[in-house]
Amino acid sequence: MRILASDGMDKSAIAQLEAKGFEVVKQFYEVEDLKQKVKEFDCLVVRSATKVRVPVIDSAVEGGRLKLIIRAGVGIDNIDYEYAESKGIKVTNTPKSSSASVAELALALMFSAARFVNIAGHTMREGKWEKSAYNGIELRGKTLGIVGFGRIGQMLGNMAVALGMKVLAYDLVKVPELENENVKYVSMDEIFANSDFISLHTPGAKGSAAIVNAETIAKMKDGVIIINTSRGNTVDEAALIAALDSGKVFAAGVDVYAEEPCKNTALLSHPKVACTPHIGASTAEAQKRIGEELVEIITNFFK
Numbered sequence: 001m002r003i004l005a006s007d008g009m010d011k012s013a014i015a016q017l018e019a020k021g022f023e024v025v026k027q028f029y030e031v032e033d034l035k036q037k038v039k040e041f042d043c044l045v046v047r048s049a050t051k052v053r054v055p056v057i058d059s060a061v062e063g064g065r066l067k068l069i070i071r072a073g074v075g076i077d078n079i080d081y082e083y084a085e086s087k088g089i090k091v092t093n094t095p096k097s098s099s100a101s102v103a104e105l106a107l108a109l110m111f112s113a114a115r116f117v118n119i120a121g122h123t124m125r126e127g128k129w130e131k132s133a134y135n136g137i138e139l140r141g142k143t144l145g146i147v148g149f150g151r152i153g154q155m156l157g158n159m160a161v162a163l164g165m166k167v168l169a170y171d172l173v174k175v176p177e178l179e180n181e182n183v184k185y186v187s188m189d190e191i192f193a194n195s196d197f198i199s200l201h202t203p204g205a206k207g208s209a210a211i212v213n214a215e216t217i218a219k220m221k222d223g224v225i226i227i228n229t230s231r232g233n234t235v236d237e238a239a240l241i242a243a244l245d246s247g248k249v250f251a252a253g254v255d256v257y258a259e260e261p262c263k264n265t266a267l268l269s270h271p272k273v274a275c276t277p278h279i280g281a282s283t284a285e286a287q288k289r290i291g292e293e294l295v296e297i298i299t300n301f302f303k
């Protein structure tokens with residue numbers, strides 16, 4: 001069985017798969033080349049960079065060999081999965097492995113946005129000493145609104161409570177056992193009205209409306225901090241920039257963008273934005289866990 005890991009794979013996962021007799025090729029191909037190469041593999045493993053759209057799937061079907069596509073991560077929006085499955089190719093992902101890493105990055109962005117860590121470091125590298133420009137706020141004692149209280153949202157909630165924050169959660173599905181004196185389910189409007197920090201953790205499905213837009217920002221507290229590590233389409237970037245400029249939003253922390261790689265220089269160069277290039281799952285631990293999950297999925301599938 002031949003596996004193409006087009007966006008890389010953890011070394012120990014490769015070693016385990018090879019020990020079980022699989023051949024793993026670690027190589028990124030641009031679309032035109034991928035269309036040809038995909039015909040030579042039984043399994044395709046991608047992270048975010050490789051897009052598996054209809055033409056690639058059609059080529060794979062023509063080749064008659066590809067049976068399994070795995071997104072080594074949470075969302076599968078870079079794969080036309082419904083089309084692939086309609087052609088008999090199974091599509092799956094590794095939903096649990098990166099939750100802790102993404103939750104920790106969301107917390108890092110909360111600190112960075114509240115204390116201007118990114119921009120202060122950036123200006124120091126330019127030889128500046130802007131000590132009085134970065135007057136921040138503390139997290140302790142504040143209210144964090146979490147939209148999408150699933151794996152990542154809950155982990156972030158736990159860390160926030162440990163820091164002395166109150167958590168307001170909004171989710172389509174309520175799990176009453178998760179509520180306690182520091183964590184309460186509320187409506188989306190109550191999140192907007194009462195949160196000092198708002199962090200987004202919904203799936204951001206294709207075509208879904210932005211949760212943070214001009215209308216919802218107007219409902220938020222003055223000086224709110226907005227964090228997005230979910231998907232770029234959950235935030236209207238133009239509305240966010242306008243609200244940062246007006247001072248309605250104090251600062252923002254952003255890991256995911258409407259277009260990636262992001263070319264929105266107004267957002268990336270905004271002094272009140274702490275940005276990272278979609279690195280939520282980029283930790284040694286997450287990649288190791290993803291590798292273990294991949295080995296399990298692949299060996300079970302081809303048993």
Ligand code: NAD
Pocket residue numbers: 073074075095098099102147148149150151152153170171172173201202203204229230231255256278279280281282
């Ligand atoms: P999850 O499925 O465990 O949780 C998502 C939660 O959102 C669920 O509880 C679901 O009921 C809820 N939900 C869905 N639609 C909603 C809506 N419209 N309003 C309110 N709640 C809604 O998923 P997760 O593992 O916690 O991942 C959350 C997000 O994090 C996803 O968007 C995923 O793509 C993103 N993510 C980002 C990175 C990164 O590198 N930045 C890495 C992994 C995951």
